[in-house]
Amino acid sequence: MEHFELNGGNRLKGAVQISGAKNAALPILAACILCEDEVTLHNVPDLADIRSMINLLNRLGVKSQRRDDGAIQLRVVDEMNCHAEYELVSKMRASVCVMGPLVAKRKRAQVAMPGGCAIGFRPVNLHLQGLEALGAESELTGGDMMLRAKKLKGTEMFLGGAFGSSVTGTANVVMAAVLAEGRTVIESAACEPEVTDLADFLNACGARITGHGTPRITIDGVAALKGCEHHVIADRIEAGTFAIAAAITNGELELRGARIEHLIAAIDCLRRVGVIIERGEKGISVSSTRRLEPVSITTQPYPGFPTDLQAQATALLCLADGNSIITEKVFPDRFLHIAELNRMGAQLRREGGTVIVHGVKKLVGAPVMASDLRASAALILAGLIAKGQSRISRAYHIDRGYERIEDKLSAVGADIRRVGE
Ligand code: EPZ
Numbered sequence: 001m002e003h004f005e006l007n008g009g010n011r012l013k014g015a016v017q018i019s020g021a022k023n024a025a026l027p028i029l030a031a032c033i034l035c036e037d038e039v040t041l042h043n044v045p046d047l048a049d050i051r052s053m054i055n056l057l058n059r060l061g062v063k064s065q066r067r068d069d070g071a072i073q074l075r076v077v078d079e080m081n082c083h084a085e086y087e088l089v090s091k092m093r094a095s096v097c098v099m100g101p102l103v104a105k106r107k108r109a110q111v112a113m114p115g116g117c118a119i120g121f122r123p124v125n126l127h128l129q130g131l132e133a134l135g136a137e138s139e140l141t142g143g144d145m146m147l148r149a150k151k152l153k154g155t156e157m158f159l160g161g162a163f164g165s166s167v168t169g170t171a172n173v174v175m176a177a178v179l180a181e182g183r184t185v186i187e188s189a190a191c192e193p194e195v196t197d198l199a200d201f202l203n204a205c206g207a208r209i210t211g212h213g214t215p216r217i218t219i220d221g222v223a224a225l226k227g228c229e230h231h232v233i234a235d236r237i238e239a240g241t242f243a244i245a246a247a248i249t250n251g252e253l254e255l256r257g258a259r260i261e262h263l264i265a266a267i268d269c270l271r272r273v274g275v276i277i278e279r280g281e282k283g284i285s286v287s288s289t290r291r292l293e294p295v296s297i298t299t300q301p302y303p304g305f306p307t308d309l310q311a312q313a314t315a316l317l318c319l320a321d322g323n324s325i326i327t328e329k330v331f332p333d334r335f336l337h338i339a340e341l342n343r344m345g346a347q348l349r350r351e352g353g354t355v356i357v358h359g360v361k362k363l364v365g366a367p368v369m370a371s372d373l374r375a376s377a378a379l380i381l382a383g384l385i386a387k388g389q390s391r392i393s394r395a396y397h398i399d400r401g402y403e404r405i406e407d408k409l410s411a412v413g414a415d416i417r418r419v420g421e
Helices: 022-034 048-059 093-106 125-133 167-177 193-204 236-248 264-273 307-317 337-343 373-385 405-410
Strands: 003-007 013-017 039-042 062-066 072-076 108-112 137-141 144-148 156-158 183-187 208-210 216-220 229-231 252-256 275-279 283-288 296-298 323-327 347-351 354-358 367-369 389-393 415-419
Touching: 003 373, 022 039, 022 048, 022 072, 022 093, 022 167, 022 193, 048 062, 048 093, 093 108, 093 125, 093 144, 093 167, 125 137, 125 156, 125 167, 167 183, 167 193, 167 216, 193 208, 193 229, 236 252, 236 264, 236 275, 236 283, 236 307, 236 373, 264 275, 264 307, 307 323, 307 337, 307 354, 307 373, 337 347, 337 367, 337 373, 373 389, 373 405, 373 415, 405 415
Parallel strands: 013 252, 039 229, 156 183, 296 323, 367 389
Antiparallel strands: 003 389, 003 415, 039 072, 062 072, 108 144, 137 144, 183 216, 208 216, 252 283, 275 283, 323 354, 347 354
């Protein structure tokens, strides 16, 4: 199993090319199940999760190839298999995004119910509620969600849950509604840029979606979708992660391809910490003065502070001049990074869904354990500044969501390397 070794203390300086958004590419890949013709996708990141989705689509009769220029071409060649098996879904929860397209296009779906994961309970009740509202029948058999539908019919629905809107829940229902008869209105839809990018992709294929990016999305069903050529948006979470890397090392980075309008809440927070963030000609430029101010953060669905940057912000605030308070409202158990950061000398105390951060003068390198994608990113950020060597085991977690992170960091001055066992 591979691990990362870092020697902390280097200031990062230079330009980083931000990759395509994992969480936009995953539902867009699943949406190819709906298309009658070939699809060409540009700016799809080369990540473990993307390869898992392509593997699943292959089993579902969607053939694909990645061209030399990096674009991925996909085409449906067989519609017989509609089963997303547990061994795939358990590895990547986003596999559930095939459910809506399968029900809409093939009138049936058998998708393993995803279990829990490192960040907590991951229910799919809103996915099922939305698909049933459109006329699908569902039952749980042997851990698989079995769905059938003669013809989906548009309707009005409320898709908010106990923790607000659902990103992939909204994606699944939108993908099903594009081929339903009549109009669908989704109230309390997710507003994330990744959902907006999916809707833009579907509209380019001939769907009729309006309101995407707002809590009310309207879809007028069409008979069929053709193919299209689409450029996936930049990954705002990777951009936010590198912005924090610049801040924590008192460096300066240009985040090429990043879009400020996709990160307003995180940028507002970092500016209050004392980080200088400006719109650059090719993206976002980030620089930092040595002093970091403590702040309070509460994660919320978009446009709020993204839960996917909570662990990374926690790492940064370990070094602020004072106490910060971070409240996790989306995944209240998303704190596996706390114990590992404390091994590096942080002073973090969890109180339910909140962590109290008592700022310290320095962190000290240590061997630590990665547990999930964003917790791993937080440990790497801490390792960039910790005194001495840090060793972060289970590198595979980070590979799920960051393309060659050690290459991108080394290129701007970090002392990091991947070590295979
Ligand atoms: C997406 O997950 C992202 N993954 C997650 O990113 C991200 O953390 C999350 O949205 C929130 O922004 C992808 O897009 C592939 P949700 P998703 O449904 O769709 C509850 C990463 O690190 N909920 O928006 O699974 C749920 O338990 C990953 O890249 C229900 O109650 O998240 C949570 O508390 C991690 N019922 C809240 O809603 C449901 O049916 C938000 O979940 C669905 C969700």
